[in-house]
Amino acid sequence: MSGLNFKFVFLGDLEVEDSDFVEDGKTFRENAFKKARYYGDKLGMFSLGEDSGIEISALNDELGLETRRWGAGHDASDQEWVDFFMKRMEKEEDREARFRCSACLYGEGIEEYFDGATEGVITERLMAPILQGLPLSSCFLPNRETEVYAALGGERKAVISHRGRASRKIRKFLEKII
Numbered sequence: 001m002s003g004l005n006f007k008f009v010f011l012g013d014l015e016v017e018d019s020d021f022v023e024d025g026k027t028f029r030e031n032a033f034k035k036a037r038y039y040g041d042k043l044g045m046f047s048l049g050e051d052s053g054i055e056i057s058a059l060n061d062e063l064g065l066e067t068r069r070w071g072a073g074h075d076a077s078d079q080e081w082v083d084f085f086m087k088r089m090e091k092e093e094d095r096e097a098r099f100r101c102s103a104c105l106y107g108e109g110i111e112e113y114f115d116g117a118t119e120g121v122i123t124e125r126l127m128a129p130i131l132q133g134l135p136l137s138s139c140f141l142p143n144r145e146t147e148v149y150a151a152l153g154g155e156r157k158a159v160i161s162h163r164g165r166a167s168r169k170i171r172k173f174l175e176k177i178i
Contacts, residue, residue: 001171005178011039018042028052028065028102029113036106046107048170052162054099054136056122058092064100067136082126082135095122097140099149101162103170112173116165119143127151 001008021038025031028051035049053067063070072084089095101116120142128138128150137149142160149157158164 001167001174004171004174006174009045014043016042023051025051025065028100029104029115031065032102032104032113033106033111036104036111040106046105046110048103048105050101050103050163050166052099052101054097054140056089057096058089058094078130078132078135082130082138085136086126086139089122092122095124096120097122099136099140099162101166103166105170105173110177114166114169114173116162116167116169118160118162118165120145123148 016039018038021035023031023034025034031051032049035051036047037049039049040047051065053064055061055064071088072081076084097120099118099120103114105112105114120140123139123141126138127141127148130138131150134150140149141147142149145152145160149161152160158167
């Protein structure tokens with residue numbers, strides 16, 4: 001988002017008491033909106049909420065909104081989570097998958113949504129070291145790529161990733177309203 005006439009502040013850089021926030025939307029968009037509205041209203045500024053996850057054909061929507069909480073659970077280490085996941089996928093022939101992202105820009109009468117998706121497959125083994133907090137990136141091979149997410153350089157990943165696609169849409173929107 002460099003070059004835009006906005007000052008971006010990351011939530012992690014602020015001290016916000018948010019123990020009452022509940023992420024219970026039924027879709028990625030609902031969760032993105034809930035985050036954007038909650039923090040935007042609480043902080044009195046424009047906010048951008050995002051929610052993302054993976055959908056895997058063979059798992060019949062078991063993951064999606066519950067991606068990190070699924071299987072070995074939210075408190076599992078990345079290694080424990082991905083070990084459980086890979087064991088569950090061993091017997092699956094259909095390895096088609098899609099990472100999805102929905103973002104919501106909220107504030108001053110604006111409520112805009114930006115979606116991105118990346119189609120690919122789950123590899124039969126981990127193809128790169130696990131990135132902290134992103135265990136599936138070591139076994140998600142985007143269509144038309146030769147490397148999994150975790151092995152792609154930041155620039156290439158920004159072009160093809162679900163979040164990168166949503167981010168470009170956000171940028172276009174912000175350029176129009178400046």
